[in-house]
Amino acid sequence: MTNPIETFTLPATSIRLNRMGYGAMQLAGPHVFGPPKDANAAIAVLREAIELGVNHIDTSDFYGPYVTNRIIKQALHPYPTTLTIVTKVGAKRGPNASWEPALGKQDLIDAVHSNLKHLGVDALDVVNLRVGPPLLPEGSSVAEPFSVLADLQREGLIRHLGLSTVNAAQVAEAQKIAPVVCVQNLYNVAVRKDDAFLRELAQQGIAYVPYFPLGGFSPLQSSALDTIATSIGTTPMQVALAWLLQRSPNILLIPGTSSVKHLRENLKAKDLTLTPEMVAQLDAIATKK
Numbered sequence: 001m002t003n004p005i006e007t008f009t010l011p012a013t014s015i016r017l018n019r020m021g022y023g024a025m026q027l028a029g030p031h032v033f034g035p036p037k038d039a040n041a042a043i044a045v046l047r048e049a050i051e052l053g054v055n056h057i058d059t060s061d062f063y064g065p066y067v068t069n070r071i072i073k074q075a076l077h078p079y080p081t082t083l084t085i086v087t088k089v090g091a092k093r094g095p096n097a098s099w100e101p102a103l104g105k106q107d108l109i110d111a112v113h114s115n116l117k118h119l120g121v122d123a124l125d126v127v128n129l130r131v132g133p134p135l136l137p138e139g140s141s142v143a144e145p146f147s148v149l150a151d152l153q154r155e156g157l158i159r160h161l162g163l164s165t166v167n168a169a170q171v172a173e174a175q176k177i178a179p180v181v182c183v184q185n186l187y188n189v190a191v192r193k194d195d196a197f198l199r200e201l202a203q204q205g206i207a208y209v210p211y212f213p214l215g216g217f218s219p220l221q222s223s224a225l226d227t228i229a230t231s232i233g234t235t236p237m238q239v240a241l242a243w244l245l246q247r248s249p250n251i252l253l254i255p256g257t258s259s260v261k262h263l264r265e266n267l268k269a270k271d272l273t274l275t276p277e278m279v280a281q282l283d284a285i286a287t288k289k
Contacts, residue, residue, distance in 0.1 A: 090103050
């Protein structure tokens with residue numbers, strides 16, 4: 001297989017994103033709660049990401065809460081004109097670090113204004129509505145909360161809208177209300193229930209952003225990943241990211257890290273080329289699960 005194209009343009013926009021982005025979740029404290037151990041290190045990671053060509057950062061005011069957006073503002077504001085910051089609403093954090101739904105009209109309005117304040121912007125580039133489990137039962141209607149965000153978009157507070165943890169029917173429901181530029185779902189080399197959905201979104205030109213591309217807080221473990229990585233002199237995590245980039249041209253990656261070293265390693269995945277034989281071995285990981 002050849003190297004994948006390195007950029008993707010969000011549908012019906014002029015926003016051209018480098019497909020290797022950065023997810024800010026790990027800049028918060030343990031379990032995405034509270035401040036980081038080293039705020040200066042978090043700032044250094046963000047600045048290095050921009051220096052290395054990242055122009056797409058994923059965040060949310062419920063990371064911390066109110067931690068990652070403040071760090072992003074401190075590190076990068078005033079923002080480069082080429083930078084797109086994507087945030088999420090629909091959840092809140094309990095005092096014991098629990099994740100709770102926040103999908104009522106006022107919850108969503110408050111969340112958008114909170115993101116605006118902590119990022120230090122007049123309008124949010126992209127807002128993803130997070131609706132799936134455990135916040136709502138799988139397949140629940142998105143019409144009511146998405147309509148709230150569409151109203152805020154018409155007010156000029158949001159430029160573009162997306163969805164997180166959804167299926168094809170929910171995307172279709174949302175598209176009747178306002179355009180959807182991206183979908184953010186759980187997907188990686190081992191978790192592949194979205195294969196058909198990914199193809200549908202690619203046909204529509206909608207970006208697909210896999211969260212936990214490296215397996216989440218418990219990294220992917222696979223002998224196939226290890227073997228391939230050894231054979232080409234790289235790391236298993238770089239192989240997992242390269243597989244995603246070659247999987248579909250509408251995939252945008254947001255691997256997160258609080259380490260400059262790991263950030264550099266992750267971004268090198270875009271330079272890897274996996275052969276058809278390697279891809280077949282990786283595809284079989286999900287088949288065996």
